[in-house]
Amino acid sequence: MTSLNLLDMYRSIIALPSISSTESSWDQSNEQVIRLLADWFSQLGFAVEVTELPDLPGKFNLLATRGEGDGGLLLAGHTDTVPFDPGRWTKDPFKLTEEGNRLYGLGTIDMKGFFAFIVEALKDLDLSKLTKPIRILATADEETTMAGARAIASAMAIKPDYAVIGEPTGLVPVMMHKGHMSEAIRITGKSGHSSDPANGVNALEIMHQVMGRLLDLQRQLKENYGNHHFKVPQPTLNLGHINGGDSPNRICACCELHFDMRPIPGVGPDELLGLLHHALEPIKEQYPKALELTHLHEPIPPYGTDPDGELVKAAESISGNKAEAVNYCTEAPFINQLGCQTIVLGPGHIAQAHQPDEYLDLSFVKPTVDVLQQLVNRFCLTK
C-alpha cells in the first residue's frame, strides 16, 4: 500500500519540466520524470527498468512490470510535453494550479498526468492476485521524433495482449488514425543568363512538372483509396512550401518543395513512397540526377486495431463511448507493432492539448480511475 494521492502526484510530475523540441534551445531531458515514475511504480511493487535511448543522451524510456510472463495489459504514455508560449500562459506551466474545478499545468492532459491516474487506479486493487501481467511504459520524445516508442517497437522485448495509450481522447476509445509523412523534393539545375535558355537547366521549370505529377497522384489517391472511418477518407497529399530562384534574369538553378502525405491503414508509407517514385520516374529519366527526394522526418505509420476485437469492445462498454477514428497522430502504430490490440483512451480533450493554460477538468477524475480499474480487472485480474 502506498500513501500516494492523485493531487500530490499531479503536483510533483507537473513541477518537473520535460519539454521535447526539435529546437535545441527548448529541448530538455525527461530523466527527472522517469525517476519519479520509477519511484511511484516501485512503491506499487513493480519491477522497473529504465533505458537511455541509443544516440539520445538524457532521453529515457521506463518499463515497469508487475506479474509474470507474456500477455496482459500495457498502459502507455509519453513523458515529454511540447514547449509553451510564456506570453500566452496566464498560470505557471510548472506549478499545478487548482481553480474552478480544473487543474492547470503543462502536461496535465498531454499527458504526464495519465501516470498519476494509473497509480491512483492501481493502488486500490489487489495486485497480488494478478492472473496476467500489467506493464507500464513511459516514453521519451513523442512530441518530436517518437524515438522512445520506435525503440520499444524495434526491441520487441515485450508481448502484451492489449495496450492502452492514455492520450487525451475525452475517454472516447480511439481505434484508428492516419500516419504522417513530411517530404522534400529538391531540384538542382544549372544557372545561366536568361537571354538564352540553352545556357542552363531551369529548376523551376522541372519543379513545375513535378508539381503536375504530384497533383495527378493526389487525384489518384482520392479515386483509388478510402477508409470510411475517416472524415477525409483518402490518403492526402498537400503541397506546403516552395523556395527557389533568385532573380528574373537568371535561369533558376535550385528549387525545393516541401509537402506532406497522410497514409491510412492498408496504404502505409512504403506504398505511398512507391506511388510517389513511380509518379516521378519520367522526370528522373528526362533529367538524371536533378531530382532528390528526402524525408523531412521519419514517417509515422498509420494505425488501426480490430474494431470488433475484445479491447475495443471492452473499452466501449466500460467507457460508454463508441470507438472512433481521429485525425491526430500518436505512438499507437509503434505500440501496435508489438502485436497487441491497441487503443488510445485517456482523460481530457485533445483541443486543450498544446494550448496555453492546458488543464484537466476534474470531472474526468472518477470516470478515468473507474475505466482503468475495470480494464485491469477485466484483462489482468480474472481468469
Ligand SMILES: [Zn+2]
Ligand atoms: Zn500527447
